[in-house]
Amino acid sequence: MKKALITGITGQDGTYLANLLLEKNYEVFGGMRRNSQDELHRLRVLKIHEKVTFINLDICDQFQVFEAIRNHQFDEIYNLAAQSFVGSSWDLSIPTTNVNSIGVLYLLESIKRFSPHTKFYQASTSEMFGKILEPIQNETTPFYPRSPYGVSKLYSHWMTINYRESFGLRACSGILFNHESPLRGPEFVTKKITTQLCEIKFGSREKLILGNLNAKRDWGYAKEYVKAMWLMLQQDHLEDYVIATGKTTSVKEFISFCCAELEIDLAWEGEGEFEKGFDQKTNKLIIEVSKDYYRPAEVDILIGSPKKAKKQLGWEAKTDVKSLASIMVSFDRERLS
Ligand code: F7E
Numbered sequence: 001m002k003k004a005l006i007t008g009i010t011g012q013d014g015t016y017l018a019n020l021l022l023e024k025n026y027e028v029f030g031g032m033r034r035n036s037q038d039e040l041h042r043l044r045v046l047k048i049h050e051k052v053t054f055i056n057l058d059i060c061d062q063f064q065v066f067e068a069i070r071n072h073q074f075d076e077i078y079n080l081a082a083q084s085f086v087g088s089s090w091d092l093s094i095p096t097t098n099v100n101s102i103g104v105l106y107l108l109e110s111i112k113r114f115s116p117h118t119k120f121y122q123a124s125t126s127e128m129f130g131k132i133l134e135p136i137q138n139e140t141t142p143f144y145p146r147s148p149y150g151v152s153k154l155y156s157h158w159m160t161i162n163y164r165e166s167f168g169l170r171a172c173s174g175i176l177f178n179h180e181s182p183l184r185g186p187e188f189v190t191k192k193i194t195t196q197l198c199e200i201k202f203g204s205r206e207k208l209i210l211g212n213l214n215a216k217r218d219w220g221y222a223k224e225y226v227k228a229m230w231l232m233l234q235q236d237h238l239e240d241y242v243i244a245t246g247k248t249t250s251v252k253e254f255i256s257f258c259c260a261e262l263e264i265d266l267a268w269e270g271e272g273e274f275e276k277g278f279d280q281k282t283n284k285l286i287i288e289v290s291k292d293y294y295r296p297a298e299v300d301i302l303i304g305s306p307k308k309a310k311k312q313l314g315w316e317a318k319t320d321v322k323s324l325a326s327i328m329v330s331f332d333r334e335r336l337s
Pocket residue numbers: 084085086087124125126127176177178179187188189190192209210211212213215216217251293294295298299
């Protein structure tokens with residue numbers, strides 16, 4: 001039985017990955033900070049909260065990391081612990097850097113010293129491409145991060161490469177583009193849209209207030225993306241991969257897919273911060289823009305090339321963004337009705 005540690009196990013990706021590894025008969029350990037005990041709700045949705053062995057682990061605590069890695073001698077470690085909300089990273093730049101950058105260094109250093117056979121997966125991100133330098137981003141596209149989050153992740157991306165090249169660590173990064181699901185946190189735009197549109201439909205909310213409606217993202221289904229993480233660690237030579245669908249969609253288009261699912265007949269008026277969405281059946285204003293949700297520096301558009309992942313890992317995205325919107329709306333509709 002292989003032993004895997006998932007840091008950030010209580011998040012969307014941690015939950016889906018734990019489920020996948022349990023199906024593959026791994027002994028799954030979940031790293032949790034002491035104060036996150038109440039955050040098992042996602043694991044409960046998949047009914048796996050009693051199948052995971054939890055260990056007290058804050059990756060910002062150097063000694064806890066050293067000890068956990070020395071004592072358990074894991075076969076694989078998936079580092080999904082992060083301050084992952086880009087929007088907060090300007091206000092929280094120091095804690096974001098501590099967990100997203102320095103925490104990763106503690107993990108790499110501990111593996112090097114105490115458990116060099118352990119394979120290591122680092123959750124890198126399309127946010128490292130930021131102000132894109134190539135229209136379609138692949139593994140060789142230069143980076144230009146636009147947020148403290150993107151910068152912090154770029155540090156850990158390069159550190160992972162550096163430990164692989166300098167010390168022969170079996171470590172790699174998945175450069176994952178946006179990936180969503182019913183288990184997505186409510187602060188991210190897709191989940192905010194699906195939840196709040198359902199509430200509007202059921203009459204418990206009047207308006208959905210958003211930021212930049214024109215931002216475009218390459219959105220895939222998280223449940224499929226965790227499979228790519230696992231595949232990366234099963235290769236003979238560990239390398240970094242872009243994981244994406246290869247298609248981009250605006251926030252506004254995502255809203256339209258969700259409205260169609262909910263049979264909301266939406267009409268738009270105005271532009272930019274004055275853009276508004278009306279329900280044509282009820283004549284009510286249901287969507288508004290607020291500059292409060294604008295970011296100090298925006299990533300306008302991202303499109304990833306999944307070619308290398310398809311060729312070398314045999315991985316490709318199966319769920320398109322419209323089906324993803326449908327899956328998320330169905331879940332929220334059921335939950336809120
Ligand atoms: O924003 C725009 C916002 O917060 C998407 C994280 O998982 O994916 C995620 O980062 C876009 C941005 O995700 C609202 O300005 C408009 O352009 O859902 P998001 P993200 O920032 O792309 C990457 C790959 C990660 O690695 C991150 O950890 O939507 N937007 N109005 C809004 N965004 C939010 N959150 N809320 C709004 O009201």
